Amino acid sequence: MENATMDNKKDILQRFFSLEGKIALVTGSSSGIGREIAVSLAEAGAIIAVHGRDQDRILETCKIIDRKHGKASPFKADLMEIENCRKLTEDIYKAFGRIDILVNCASINRRKPIREVTLEDFDDIVSVNLKSLYFLSQAIYPIMKSQGGGKIINIGSLNMFYGLDTVSVYGMTKGGIGQLTKVMAVEWAADNIQINSIVPGFIDTPLIKPLLLDEKKEKWIRNRIPARRLGNTAELVGVAILLSSDASSYITGQNFIVDGGFLAGGSWNHDEI
Numbered sequence: 001m002e003n004a005t006m007d008n009k010k011d012i013l014q015r016f017f018s019l020e021g022k023i024a025l026v027t028g029s030s031s032g033i034g035r036e037i038a039v040s041l042a043e044a045g046a047i048i049a050v051h052g053r054d055q056d057r058i059l060e061t062c063k064i065i066d067r068k069h070g071k072a073s074p075f076k077a078d079l080m081e082i083e084n085c086r087k088l089t090e091d092i093y094k095a096f097g098r099i100d101i102l103v104n105c106a107s108i109n110r111r112k113p114i115r116e117v118t119l120e121d122f123d124d125i126v127s128v129n130l131k132s133l134y135f136l137s138q139a140i141y142p143i144m145k146s147q148g149g150g151k152i153i154n155i156g157s158l159n160m161f162y163g164l165d166t167v168s169v170y171g172m173t174k175g176g177i178g179q180l181t182k183v184m185a186v187e188w189a190a191d192n193i194q195i196n197s198i199v200p201g202f203i204d205t206p207l208i209k210p211l212l213l214d215e216k217k218e219k220w221i222r223n224r225i226p227a228r229r230l231g232n233t234a235e236l237v238g239v240a241i242l243l244s245s246d247a248s249s250y251i252t253g254q255n256f257i258v259d260g261g262f263l264a265g266g267s268w269n270h271d272e273i
Helices: 002-017 032-043 055-067 083-096 119-147 168-191 206-212 215-224 233-244
Strands: 023-026 047-052 071-076 101-104 150-155 193-200 255-258
Touching: 023 032, 023 083, 032 047, 032 055, 032 071, 032 101, 032 233, 047 055, 047 083, 055 071, 071 083, 083 119, 101 119, 101 233, 119 150, 119 168, 119 193, 150 168, 150 233, 168 193, 193 233, 206 215, 233 255
Parallel strands: 023 047, 023 101, 047 071, 101 150, 150 193, 193 255
Antiparallel strands: none
8 A cells, every 4th residue: 555655646746747858948057046957857857958158067067967867968158149049949949859948047147336337237137137038938939839838937036026236237137037927928828838937035156155255245144034044056946847847837927936035024123133
């Protein structure tokens, strides 16, 4: 009886959460959150198109996936150049013949007060964080439609909902991702394409390392989070697998917040805790 119960559990997990044979493009998967998601989707059975701008880091992600007996191929592209979105799509489609999952994770930030932001800063951040996401999704849409469906996961940020100084352009792009997720979901729902976003809180990645070097900011961050700690990239994996799998076939246009309670609120005296 115990063996039968275990088999039933495995059957349920396989039926709803397996990504066996799915082709997944994870942008920005040469490091950080993107790498963690790419590796985890591979462990769930997906074949990963690993993307980044640094070939050595791309290959390192591929090696990690290979060590875990997954399958991955490297694709280098600079998404600041928007024409590369279509080329990247064509290269991956040529290699695999389909694209089932797109995770838009590529992101950059330059922390500056508004008065110091240059046109170059503005254009670079918008190009990588929002413009490339828009046109990459647009390029992949007809492929997913012709296949009968697909999954798109956009990686957002707390800055979609919470204003912080020195992140004006970054916050603007992430806010745009939140709205774009909803519009894409509405336009493409009838094509069986589900689009959702994952909203990470303060996750321990290279992107926030500079903040942690500032003692005052580091203390504010830790005290402001009800969980009293930073998140780690592995804690985003469950949501990513859910949103990539058949288990989310009727979930679309949603923002999944993974932030240790940050946006839920905080203590009156959190600075003293």
